[in-house]
Amino acid sequence: MIISMLFIIFLGLSWGFAVGAGFVAFLAVLGIIPRLSQLTKTMAFIQTYEWSVVTGAAAGGWISLRNTVLHLPAFFSVPIGLMDGMFIGLLAAALTEVLNVLPILAKRIGMAEQILIILMAIVLGKVCGSLYHWIFFVDQ
Template identity: 90%
Template sequence: MIISILFILFLGLAWGFAVGAGFVAFLAVLGIIPRLSQLTKTMAYIQGYEWSVVAGAAAGGWMSLRNTVLHLPKIAAVPIGLMDGMFIGLLAAALTEVLNVLPILAKRIGIAEQIIIMLMAIVLGKVCGSLYHWLVFVHL
């Protein structure tokens, strides 16, 4: 019994390290966080971005393992959803910028001058979608 528990703990830890290393490699190789700070012109806060990714991944992993339920009023979903949407939207925007998806698309459809408007539309769409998810589907 003890050996099987230790084996399961070892496997969980190993898989966690593997997924974490893959996530860090993904962010580091593509340069997502530096590009995100360039897009928002907040290079001075790059360590804050890095620590927020680490803290968010650790908190999310811990909360998913514990099946945590937050007993908060529904109005608390508004700022949480806004912050979630902003982070996911900015991360998605930085990823598409790094991969040059939007510049290529903008050139092909002839709106290369309005790429910032297209980028902000994606960000606002992510914010609105996240807020809708938090207000409608998440039961606090």
């Protein structure tokens, strides 16, 4: 029994370290945080960005391991949803900017002149998807 518990602890820690190392490598190799601070013109706060990512990853990992439920009033879901959306949007924008995804995609599908249409389709799709999720699935 003790050996199986130690094996489970070892596997959990190993997988956690592997995922953490992959996350750090993803952020470091692609330069997401420096590029995000360049896009928002907040280079003075780069250390705050780094600590925010570390704290958020640690808190997210801890919360996902537990069955945590926050019993907050419904009106708190709007600012929380806005902050979540802004974070995901800025991270996606920085990743897209770093990888030059949109220009390559536009050239490959033959829409290089209509890159604004592609960008607006992505934005409207994310907005509609988020609204659909928040309207129909939040209080279930």
